[in-house]
Amino acid sequence: MNRFQVRKVAVLGAGVMGAQIAAHLVNVNVPVILFDLPAKEGPKNGVVDKAIAHLKKIKPAPLADASMADRIQAANYEEHLDLLAGCDLVIEAIAERMDWKLDLYRRIAPHVAPHAILASNTSGLSINAMAAALPEAMRPRFCGIHFFNPPRYMYLLELIATDLSDATVLDQLETFATSTLGKGVVRAKDSPNFIANRAGVGSILSVMTQAEKFGLTYDVVDDLTGKKLGRASSGTFRTADVVGLDTMAHVIQTLEDKLPSDPFKALYARPAVLKTLLDAGALGAKNGAGFFKKVGRDILRFDPATGDYVPGGAKADPLIDRIIKKPAAERLKLLRESSHPQAQFLWAILRDSFHYAAVHLEAIAETARDLDFAMRWGFGNRQGPFEIWQDAGWAQVAGWISEDIAAGKTLCDAPLPAWVSSGPVAEAGGVHTPAGSWSPSRKAFVPRSDLAVYRRQHFPENVLGSAAVDPLTAGTEVFRSPELRVWTLDGEVLIATITCKLNLISQEVTQGLAKAVELAESGYQGLVIWSPGSNGAPNETFFSAGANLEGLMPVFMSQGAAGIAPVEKELQDLMLRVRYASVPVVAAIRGMALGGGCELSIYCARRVQAMESYMGLVEMGVGLLPGGGGLTYIARRASEMAQAVPGSDLVACLKEGFTAAATAKVGTSALENRHLGFALWSDVIVPNKDELLFVAINEAKAMMASGYRPPQRARIQVAGRNGIATIKASLVGMRDGQFVTGHDFHIASLMAEVVCGGDIDAGHSVSEEYLMALERQHFCALLTHPKTQERIMGLLQTGKPVRN
Structure with missing residues (x-):
């Protein structure tokens, strides 16, 4: 197969757009060289160095991980034009001045590789007028590429052909922009300000x-x-x-x-x-x-x-x-x-x-x-x-x-x-x-584009009247309940789709997912947990916003905390069922995976995340601690890290996971989710949200084809009462310094007891079930606390967290 490979990109212009386009390229793991004029004073790359440093300060963050700024290579037009020869794509993003752009093109033309695509990121200047100033050999490989600001978050990308642009070049660039950059590409005509x-x-x-x-x-x-x-x-x-x-x-x-x-x-x-x-x-x-x-x-x-x-x-x-x-x-x-x-x-x-x-x-x-x-x-x-x-x-x-x-x-x-x-x-x-x-x-x-890249999109966004297949009725349905649909597209991998508001996890969803795991084990190569996004509303997408607290209220009102304990155990049992299933269970995450949604994803064998995925154990916000196995996961991960490096301090290994849960920290990108431990480095990141299901299904098949076996059950080494004391000492300082409220301190102290294994000696080993029992005990106890009840009711009534 003849495939256009983009091994390195040059971005010309380190202004607001150029620098942020470079940032997005490193977000999706594309090496990039950022060019600008040589500085008049100091190091010649001073203009670009300043722009790269500024990327770490901008909000919303253009970098999915601030440390990735170091991956942007700085260059200037005076010393480094020879570097253009190693670039497959050159994106010009200087100021909207036609004379400046044309002068730059004349300057770079001798250095651009013959196979490279040259594209101008302009918001409305004539692409044909620019092409006329280029050497004749470069014109077929020139076009307009209009990113919207901020490039990381804005899905739209307009491609604008000139009268001489090679159709194959446009198809190659559209494929790269769609699958690698994660964009929704629209072909625009060369008219002022485009579409x-x-x-x-x-x-x-x-x-x-x-x-x-x-x-x-x-x-x-x-x-x-x-x-x-x-x-x-x-x-x-x-x-x-x-x-x-x-x-x-x-x-x-x-x-x-x-x-x-x-x-x-x-x-x-x-x-x-x-x-x-x-x-x-x-x-x-x-x-x-x-x-x-x-x-x-x-x-x-x-x-x-x-x-x-x-x-x-x-x-x-x-x-x-x-x-x-x-x-x-x-x-x-x-x-x-x-x-x-x-x-x-x-x-x-x-x-x-x-x-x-x-x-x-x-x-x-x-x-x-x-x-x-x-x-x-x-x-x-x-x-x-x-x-x-x-x-x-x-x-x-x-x-x-x-x-x-x-x-x-x-x-x-x-x-x-x-x-x-x-x-x-x-x-x-x-x-x-x-x-x-x-x-x-x-x-x-005219039908939609039939480029091969779009065959990876099982359910792309569609327009009203197109009669596109609804993912909630597509494929072959295996079973359905009011809040869960289990189905398959190919007869080989099962798909579980939560269908209720915010994809909340109720007792019905818990039972349905357990049944889905059982069915997947009996005749399929795996199970993918996936829910479609809101068509036309990408910021209203949820993998799952967590447990359905409102649905638990009748049980709590009639039976108290004792009635909630069996429901919590059923949820915890599901997490273990997912983790130890004989076929891979893959979480296909797009948008929010919070609380119980985060717990469900971390117990899966693999996570396939869209770049803009936001994961976190946020139960602190409603006066609770993670009760679906989240704290048990943190303890297990810390134990695994400590055992991997003999002599490691177990409490130190707990720090990042515990802090994330105790502060309800949410990862703000797929990359940050990895750093917080909610995703592993072996997990897959998919730039384009509409390719998520395709990749997840194939990931499940690949895992099974390579001889997938679930992890063996192992005991978890815990820090015990000494670890609890160490963590509580740091919490006291935060409480006394008024960085957290008294109730925050109380909940975090209970979290510390769970992740450290309770009142036992340091170095003792316990089972996952033991830690989950501690989770359940403290979760149910917190439900009876007046300040927790105030937080829960406040959230249900106003949608906003209450600090008390």
Whole structure:
């Protein structure tokens, strides 16, 4: 098989984007050289060295593990251009100045390897214009590659071909970006600001325009245009602050300069309030003031009428909240017909987004699917504009838009394209169909890419109307309960999918998983525990958020702690059943694996993690200690580490695991999960979330094919009462220094008793069952503690932890 291998990447430009692209490359284990100009004073690599050091300080962290900054090789254009010859991919990420970019290309051209791909990370400059300045031999291997900021977290990546780009080169780069970088790739046309920024900024400008028209304040608008509307939780004006008002102004200016004949040209004029803020030096979050300003604990909003900041925090009218929750068709009808200014505002911005997307689709994207994905992945929308339109009734909404155009209510008088109301789209009732999504340029419904890399994605994100297979009904079902589905795709590996809210582990789930292990042992090569993510909502994904405490309340109320003990033992027995199963049980982790979810994963034979996986024993937050075997696992791991290196201090080996549990520390990446001991170095990390199930299934098969045998049961050496005393001494200092509360100290002391084996001599060996019995005893005792009950009720009622 002829495969394009990316053994090393060069990133040109150590600014915000260049440095963070380099960081993401080392996150996924790709060697990278980061270039910039030679420093005028001191070491020649000073500019790059400073940028690399800064990566360790940025929040959200661009590095999945801060220590990986050392893997970025620093270089400068004066001394190190010869290093480019060893790079398979060169990503240019310097400032958005065409003359600077072209000058750099002329400089590097003699040094770039003949087989290498050269790509410009630009947010909107013409890719064809750049290609024209390159030597003729390089043009087929040149294209645009637009990362979204921050590169580690933003799923969208736009690829932009030139008229001369080799199709095979684009396919190779898309494969690398998808599988290695973990991105959702959209092919964009070479038009100003490409797809996401073109449609996204158009939407933001519509919001700004309509907010002023309907007299709504920025806080109310953000409440209306955030999660309630299925968009990013930061809303519109807060998002602008985070992006940077200067950056926003630059993107708007690009639209105004490059699109003189655009029917929406009037929209591209810089809003007066944006000019006012920029003139005052208010750049947004980067310097503390923009549309909003934080003063102490208060969030103030800018008032354009007074030119000053005033108290913020206003919310949408509850009536509008109720309308927004209605199904799409009813929701849009009610918004359009209401006289309430907030309802009229929402109808206006939704109508504008549909109108803008339809008018510009052919110029900026190949299909409607590309535009919808770009808005999902680049701007955090749950659905793209075409999906919402289609969901609400294509013909009805098209009629409303046309009526508003005729009445002069829209942002421009351009009619909807003919394909909207006649022909295949009108007949199909929308742009997305099982056959594919509408392409105005091809005048056909175009299916998704058939590149080999996408065959690894059993259940990729899909658009409304595509009739994609639902993972909750796919494959062959073996058995199902209200909270668990056990099924198989290939008849060789079983898959267990928790289906309840937050994938919480109830007694029903515990019993179902035990049954799944038994079935896997009887006729399958393994068991994979996997749950799909929320389509269009990647930040709302859970492997499992832990035990279902609310479900235990009736038992506790009727039987007290004595009624909980058997339930806890059943959960602990499941963990041992999973660990000692005769076939490998593989946890396929994406998103949150907390509390009992973390315990379930650490008792599996292998963990296959998406890069953005967050694991932790967080029971301290609800006034409990890990009761599903988590502390037993920490004790076992410490014993194994101590025995592996004779003479090791067992208490020292306990420190990291105990501290993580006692402080409810959560690993913030798959790499950090390894450092905390929630994942092993032998576990697999998968950059692309949609490849997780494919890899996990194949991992189970490979383990079985290589003669898998479960670990042998072994006794655990514990630190005993001496270890307890040592740990408690350090806890006393934390309590007396007011770093932890009295109840935190009490719970951590009980944790210390478990991981050290209780009141026995140091060096004594115990069984896992013995330690789990200690866990159960203290877990149940804590349930009766008033402060624990206060924490549990606080979390159930408000969703927020209580500190007491």
